[in-house]
Amino acid sequence: MKGLILLLLLAQAVFGAGLDPSEVGVKVLAVYLSKDPYCSSPIEVFTTQEPGFVDFIGGPTIGQLDNSKFHYDGTYRCVAIKMSETVQFVPNLGTGICAAGTRFETNLCNAGMTTTGIDGTTSTCTAAGTDNVFIYLSTGSTAATFNASTNPFIPPTIAAPNNGINLAVPITINGSLNARLIFNAYGRIEVLNGTCQINNPGISLGL
Secondary structure, rough: EEEEEEEOOOOOOOOOOEOOOOEEEEEEEEEEEOOOOOOOOOOEEEOOOOOOOOOOOOOOEEEEEEEEEEEEEEOEEEEEEEEEEEEEEEEEOEEOOOOOOOOOEEEEOOOOOOEOOOOOOOOEEOOOOEEEEEEEEHHHHHHHHOOOEEEEOOOOOOOOOOOOEEEEOOEEEEOOEEEEEEEOOOOEEEEEOOOEOOOOOOEEEEO
């Protein structure tokens, strides 16, 4: 079967002095592609009505397109990922309240941050409950990862290129392509404000 195969992968790299995970669960609801670096006119390439948490360790497949039915060949400069802001994780070692082998949850979108849907609708993340957010990976973004001066939940614009997360190279689909959605939490599990959290995870797309 030809088309785009989207896999999940937990990248391993050395970052900071935090703990590594033995499991990271992410809930992906939908994926969209746009030929525009500012993410206009996106097309839906994957969606699920009953998403569950998928462990990124091991590189599982979450979606596959069939180019014999839908012709997605072309060059795309933006990937929009609709996902739950809640990430589940299990530290491989323990420190303080971050006990080894214990499942924790952290929310990526801090209360008061905004997220913009592919239809342009903007909503504000809350402190209570779980919000669904859009993360934008784009060649039009200059942001390398999460930090205090960027918002990955809003697509970049000419005036605000620090929104979204940088997509190093465009995605070119010509018959088939394997793309890896990479969520990097290695060395980033820490005790923050009295809770066990993933601090500033790295999110990228590998081809």
